[in-house]
Amino acid sequence: MLLVYTHKITPRLRYVFKHICTRLLGIEVSFTTTIEEFIAHDSLKMSYTKQQLGNEVFVKSHEILFEQGLSDIEINVHDWENTKCFFYNGDKSSIPFDIFAASFYLLSRYEEYLPHVNDEFGRFSATESIAYKHGFLHQPVVDIWAYKFKEKLQVQYPKFEFTKRVYSIKPIIDVPSAYNFKLKGILRTFGGTVKDLAEFKLKQLYYRYMVIFGFQHDPFDTFKYIINKQKQTKYKFLFFFLIGAYSTYDKGINPNKKKFVSLIKQVADYCKVGLKASYFAIHDPVVLKKEKLRMEAIINTDLTASRNSFSKLNLPETYRNLIELEIQEDYTMGYVNEIGFRAGTCSPFLFYDLDYEVQTPLKFWSYHLMDYCLLKTHSLLDKKKVLYQIMNEVKQVDGEFVPVFHNYTFSDSDRWKGFKELFNMILDSANEN
Structure with missing residues (x-):
């Protein structure tokens, strides 16, 4: 089990850690705000807060997982090895981005709650998304980030055996x-016939009636x-x-x-x-x-x-x-x-x-x-x-x-x-x- 030390346990934090750790990496996860409990834990552990406690895996936290409601969050996307990420958290962190905050932003569809321009059907367009604008729509970045986090845990805990997912x-x-053409009823068939004639789609008209009379599939x-x-x-x-x-x-x-x-x-x-x-x-x-x-x-x-x-x-x-x-x-x-x-x-x-x-x-x-x-x-x-x-x-x-x-x-x-x-x-x- 992975024990996560943090200064505040919130529903957002529980949600995204359980997704990344348990659903993607197969590791059970629990949380504590007590330093003594964290120190006594003798298996996988990490801290998710503002300052590292010791030599544990440490991810410097962004505020989004400790907030409620929506706010105008500044997003700066950076290159990160073979992918991209945002919420940069500096060199002291075990990984240079808060992947938990970034994953929550994407999984919760935070950006779709913010003001944006819909298409003609009232849908959120790909072109409005941060992934499209910054060129990472083609990558499952949440899963990529989770695997990068897994690599850090493996270095720290080389004897721990992770479960393997399968494509x-x-x-x-x-x-x-x-x-x-079939089962469309008299009115719709008549309407389709008139439309075919008006648009000179004689081949389609022929197939329409061949299907209706059972001569064609x-x-x-x-x-x-x-x-x-x-x-x-x-x-x-x-x-x-x-x-x-x-x-x-x-x-x-x-x-x-x-x-x-x-x-x-x-x-x-x-x-x-x-x-x-x-x-x-x-x-x-x-x-x-x-x-x-x-x-x-x-x-x-x-x-x-x-x-x-x-x-x-x-x-x-x-x-x-x-x-x-x-x-x-x-x-x-x-x-x-x-x-x-x-x-x-x-x-x-x-x-x-x-x-x-x-x-x-x-x-x-x-x-x-x-x-x-x-x-x-x-x-x-x-x-x-x-x-x-x-x-x-x-x-x-x-x-x-x-x-x-x-x-x-x-x-x-x-x-x-x-x-x-x-x-x-x-x-x-x-x-x-």
Whole structure:
């Protein structure tokens, strides 16, 4: 067990030390404000305060973990060996930055509570983040910093055996609409027909009716292929089905359609199924509860995971609504248009409510790549290179890679050509271990 001496034990301090020490490094941690207890401890120990006590591992503390509420914190990012960090704390500290304060700033999403410019959907943009502005969005810095801290502990305690993490994957399959043409109803089919004619999309019009009359396979119906892929790996895919009402933003399948319900049940036999909360459910807890109960009735078990439509978050309201409904996991956090680590980590972490100053039971899996981001690169070779780079960053710290693909990504559309191969790369990356 690691004993941490500090001048004040706060909820923030407990939260970030338990994440870094226990969840990332596998070390149990406890805290003391009593010097005598600290001196008597005969195993791993460190001090986290303003002055070093003796020759122990010492990290000079920044004020953020001892504060309450939000303040205008000055952030100066510096190069640090193979990465970057902030909250520089001088040469006397065992490590030159307060990685615990910096990790808390990123994990709590402190910057998203501060004034910023949202995009057209009201989302926090990658370009507004400190990670994007200072060029470390592509690295899971919290995990990198934790491993640097581990190195210092190993030098001080060479006989101590640390537990080893193993690289893993958690593929997300986002399903905003299970079918492109099927089960759309008379009105929507008529509207699609008129639109195809108006835009002279005669080929699409032809395919629309070939699918409707059963002569062609619906291009979005790739579920058999994905389930076959699931059978080839031990890592569970996580499907998020949209079952909310049709709206300006959400154009899914009516959840009252028996064939759609049957599809969700079939997928749930092989993969984990969560709720893709509709755009209006994000703002209205009554709608969210209705969708949760509807999904639970379909999968015949408690709903544990959710993900928001358009990857839209309203901090902290979105997460408080999930906690109220006893949803345990969220997979919304990430950037639609940028590859990287929104919270600076490739490990799951708990939601810390900055308004109430409390750690909650809601766990996040921040996704690191959405399929759309790979469309920015033109050749398949370039896409592979980008994918390899981000997976390699996760492998360096034995983290968990979380990509988001859509059901239509596996269609034969020219736009998504080569994406099956990219998905295979992800599955193979885990098998290499």
